[in-house]
Amino acid sequence: MTKDKKGDNKRVLITGNDAVVEGLCCAAGNKRRIVYAGYPITPASEIATRASVVLAKHGGTFIQMEDEIASIQAISGAGLAGAIAVTATSGPGMSLMSEGLGFAAMIESPIICVNVQRGAPSTGMPTWMGQGDMMQARWGTHGDRPVIVLVPNSVEETLLLTYEACKLSQEYLNPVTLMLDEIIGHMEEPISIPKLPPIPVNPDSQIIGNGHRFHRTGLTHDLESCLPSINPETQEKLVRKLLDKVKKNADKIIKYETYGSLSEAKVIIVCYGSESRSVKAALKQISGKKMKVAMLRLITAWPTPKDLICKLDKKDRIFLVAEINDGQIKIEFERYIKKGDVEGLNLMGGRIHTPGEILEAVERLI
Amino acid sequence: MDISQHPYAELLRKEMMPNIWCSGCRIGRIKNAFIEAVQHQGYNPDKCAVVSGIGCSSRIAGYLNLDGIHSTHGRAIPTALGVKLADPELMVTVMGGDGDILGIGGNHFLALGRHGKDLNIICMNNYGYSMTGFQHGPTTPFGAKTVTTSGGNPYAPLNPIAVALAAGYTFVARSTSSHPYHLVDCLVSAMNNKGPSFIEVLVPCMLFERRNKIKSLDALFLEKATIKETLSQADIHQNAFSEEISLGVFRDSQIPDRPAPAFAKAVKKKAGKKPRVTFKSKDSGIDYMQIRMEGTGGQGIVQGGKTMINAAMNMDPKLNSTLIKRYGPEMKGGSCLTDIVLSSQPVDYPFVEIPDLLIMMSGLITKERGGKVIVNENGTVVIDESTVDLSLLDDLADTVKIFKVPATQIARENFRVVVANNVMMGFVCKTTSIIDKNCIKAAIVKSAPPGTEEMNLAAFEKGYEL
Numbered sequence: 001m002t003k004d005k006k007g008d009n010k011r012v013l014i015t016g017n018d019a020v021v022e023g024l025c026c027a028a029g030n031k032r033r034i035v036y037a038g039y040p041i042t043p044a045s046e047i048a049t050r051a052s053v054v055l056a057k058h059g060g061t062f063i064q065m066e067d068e069i070a071s072i073q074a075i076s077g078a079g080l081a082g083a084i085a086v087t088a089t090s091g092p093g094m095s096l097m098s099e100g101l102g103f104a105a106m107i108e109s110p111i112i113c114v115n116v117q118r119g120a121p122s123t124g125m126p127t128w129m130g131q132g133d134m135m136q137a138r139w140g141t142h143g144d145r146p147v148i149v150l151v152p153n154s155v156e157e158t159l160l161l162t163y164e165a166c167k168l169s170q171e172y173l174n175p176v177t178l179m180l181d182e183i184i185g186h187m188e189e190p191i192s193i194p195k196l197p198p199i200p201v202n203p204d205s206q207i208i209g210n211g212h213r214f215h216r217t218g219l220t221h222d223l224e225s226c227l228p229s230i231n232p233e234t235q236e237k238l239v240r241k242l243l244d245k246v247k248k249n250a251d252k253i254i255k256y257e258t259y260g261s262l263s264e265a266k267v268i269i270v271c272y273g274s275e276s277r278s279v280k281a282a283l284k285q286i287s288g289k290k291m292k293v294a295m296l297r298l299i300t301a302w303p304t305p306k307d308l309i310c311k312l313d314k315k316d317r318i319f320l321v322a323e324i325n326d327g328q329i330k331i332e333f334e335r336y337i338k339k340g341d342v343e344g345l346n347l348m349g350g351r352i353h354t355p356g357e358i359l360e361a362v363e364r365l366i
Numbered sequence: 367m368d369i370s371q372h373p374y375a376e377l378l379r380k381e382m383m384p385n386i387w388c389s390g391c392r393i394g395r396i397k398n399a400f401i402e403a404v405q406h407q408g409y410n411p412d413k414c415a416v417v418s419g420i421g422c423s424s425r426i427a428g429y430l431n432l433d434g435i436h437s438t439h440g441r442a443i444p445t446a447l448g449v450k451l452a453d454p455e456l457m458v459t460v461m462g463g464d465g466d467i468l469g470i471g472g473n474h475f476l477a478l479g480r481h482g483k484d485l486n487i488i489c490m491n492n493y494g495y496s497m498t499g500f501q502h503g504p505t506t507p508f509g510a511k512t513v514t515t516s517g518g519n520p521y522a523p524l525n526p527i528a529v530a531l532a533a534g535y536t537f538v539a540r541s542t543s544s545h546p547y548h549l550v551d552c553l554v555s556a557m558n559n560k561g562p563s564f565i566e567v568l569v570p571c572m573l574f575e576r577r578n579k580i581k582s583l584d585a586l587f588l589e590k591a592t593i594k595e596t597l598s599q600a601d602i603h604q605n606a607f608s609e610e611i612s613l614g615v616f617r618d619s620q621i622p623d624r625p626a627p628a629f630a631k632a633v634k635k636k637a638g639k640k641p642r643v644t645f646k647s648k649d650s651g652i653d654y655m656q657i658r659m660e661g662t663g664g665q666g667i668v669q670g671g672k673t674m675i676n677a678a679m680n681m682d683p684k685l686n687s688t689l690i691k692r693y694g695p696e697m698k699g700g701s702c703l704t705d706i707v708l709s710s711q712p713v714d715y716p717f718v719e720i721p722d723l724l725i726m727m728s729g730l731i732t733k734e735r736g737g738k739v740i741v742n743e744n745g746t747v748v749i750d751e752s753t754v755d756l757s758l759l760d761d762l763a764d765t766v767k768i769f770k771v772p773a774t775q776i777a778r779e780n781f782r783v784v785v786a787n788n789v790m791m792g793f794v795c796k797t798t799s800i801i802d803k804n805c806i807k808a809a810i811v812k813s814a815p816p817g818t819e820e821m822n823l824a825a826f827e828k829g830y831e832l
């Protein structure tokens with residue numbers, strides 16, 4: 001099922017969770033070792049199930065760890081030793097991984113962390129969707145760190161963004177988080193598995209065992225030697241350098257999808273993940289009616305497409321941020337929108353809006 | 367002496383000197399013993415990695431001129447495990463203190479024994495948390511004074527050797543920083559052991575000595591400790607206040623033969639040949655169709671849905687489709703539904719709002735919804751009359767086509783209840799003719815558990831013949 005033998009158009013029916021593993025295999029392409037370390041948790045467990053079977057065939061290693069803390073630490077180590085290093089979890093596991101994510105950013109280990117979001121907080125609704133971890137993905141560790149977060153909205157895009165996550169993590173030597181939600185993780189869609197070039201190790205990176213004899217530490221360290229050096233000047237240089245990796249390349253990293261004419265829109269519906277499928281369905285329903293509504297779907301949730309938002313900001317324009325949380329990404333729009341208005345359309349989890357509910361909200365605004 | 371002439375110079379990170387340890391701290395001796403062991407064994411330093419956590423002893427990793435990671439508090443073992451999995455040729459050693467490895471990292475210490483990977487764990491036991499001013503830790507002796515137990519430690523100490531033995535470490539030994547030759551021997555044996563190795567190294571901390579009015583733990587270790595060839599159960603116990611301390615190797619065994627998880631060959635199920643069903647694909651003419659299959663967990667609702675979507679794809683490979691399953695936390699007995707959307711265009715909203723075809727295998731969902739059956743007024747309902755209360759259908763519009771079949775009863779009488787979904791599928795195929803018969807049969811063969819294909823096909827035929 002993993003490889004398409006019968007010709008290009010043969011499609012396989014897989015879930016978003018399955019697609020994560022397929023994306024990893026594309027990134028490894030039998031050239032790189034994949035190390036998957038994880039701990040079972042609904043609704044992400046199927047990623048581990050598939051990884052435990054498929055990775056071995058691709059020269060990879062699957063290991064079930066004792067907890068999520070161990071999982072993220074293991075992949076931080078594996079990332080420094082040259083592997084495509086990945087873990088998958090859901091909100092509660094993500095919370096446990098917070099320290100490890102900051103550590104991976106500090107030691108510049110290229111890791112991939114998948115969060116299949118459930119209804120939250122706490123144990124919440126393990127088998128039902130949520131999007132309440134968007135701010136956690138941005139800030140959920142102590143200190144400032146560069147953050148790259150991708151949010152797919154289909155099975156096919158999950159595969160492609162897993163591949164992209166591997167690529168970005170190597171390019172910027174930084175953790176990349178892939179935010180699915182329960183709907184995307186469990187939904188099945190037919191896709192064809194693409195042939196993609198394997199992602200090479202970043203040639204500028206030091207790999208354990210290759211004779212570099214380097215030291216990495218979570219302590220504040222010198223930029224060149226990576227040795228601990230605890231003073232305000234080193235701290236200033238180090239943290240700024242880390243942050244700049246993403247800040248200065250934001251326009252290269254950021255991806256989004258639009259539907260309808262943004263420039264003519266009176267209402268721009270901002271969305272991401274599974275919720276965006278309702279938004280698009282709603283917009284298709286009114287496509288003949290010349291209503292001035294368009295969609296902006298964030299594929300990269302972090303860094304924020306600040307320049308784009310500022311460019312779109314205009315008097316009398318309303319940004320309706322539709323998300324399954326209490327307005328987490330809406331906060332970002334409120335930060336940058338100075339002339340127009342920002343409204344939220346929110347559910348607390350368990351389901352996405354129906355296209356009908358989206359249209360109602362739009363009609364209230366127009 | 368110029369540091370570059372030091373016999374250990376090749377393995378010392380000179381730019382990190384001087385070290386941060388208190389004068390009189392003996393952790394440095396353990397670092398030296400490690401270098402001795404690596405040199406003695408002739409290991410290629412490029413293939414040796416050290417990983418440490420947080421604490422005084424964890425700083426060793428930074429002073430060694432090897433690939434090293436100074437990780438977070440307590441997490442050296444999993445970090446090292448990741449390194450080892452990424453490159454199994456490396457010799458990976460974990461350096462840490464008692465608080466780091468046995469306290470905050472205790473779960474990882476236990477798990478490594480079970481994982482059985484070839485890592486060397488060097489646990490420097492100084493009886494407490496030294497870097498933060500000496501608070502009590504997992505190995506602090508009963509009655510010992512620390513900054514958080516000024517009246518004497520009221521807790522029973524944990525015995526690292528006993529735990530390592532129980533956890534399944536294949537090499538377990540105790541030494542002290544006062545017995546450098548013995549320590550080097552232990553390190554060499556640990557490096558040679560192919561499983562997880564654990565060495566407890568007792569090491570004096572000035573802070574502990576001062577607070578407990580011990581003049582010199584170093585001298586005390588030399589006085590009280592005996593190196594023994596063979597050790598017994600009684601030798602496991604020790605603490606800084608005990609009369610005797612036994613040093614030596616408690617276990618040096620081979621790792622039992624077991625296949626590494628990721629490289630174990632997938633076990634092939636012995637199944638008979640799958641029956642072959644050939645089918646012809648064609649343009650289905652479906653523009654947009656919503657299908658819902660609902661029932662109770664355990665009735666094969668998800669399986670039935672999968673058969674349906676696979677069948678649709680068999681029939682018209684160009685069709686776009688989505689399948690979503692909804693069920694509560696309980697896998698059996700709770701309400702359960704599968705939503706399928708088939709469309710000539712990409713599917714956006716993946717949930718079924720108003721089904722064109724509703725397959726009901728129990729009334730649970732409808733009852734949860736307050737008794738209302740939702741279906742397109744020109745749609746079709748197929749119900750299992752052996753499990754659904756027929757009065758639920760009373761309020762449906764006349765235009766809705768209703769078909770009833772005692773699927774569960776037929777399955778129970780002729781096969782097994784689990785194939786009721788395929789009896790249903792056969793009947794749906796016949797009555798609705800949405801999807802070609804052979805396309806469904808091929809889908810059944812694909813999703814049936816190996817060995818049950820024939821029974822599932824027979825159940826389908828039975829439903830089709832009704």
Ligand code: SF4
Binds near residue numbers: 388390422423492
């Ligand atoms: S506090 Fe204790 S363990 Fe730490 S460096 Fe000083 S003597 Fe050594």
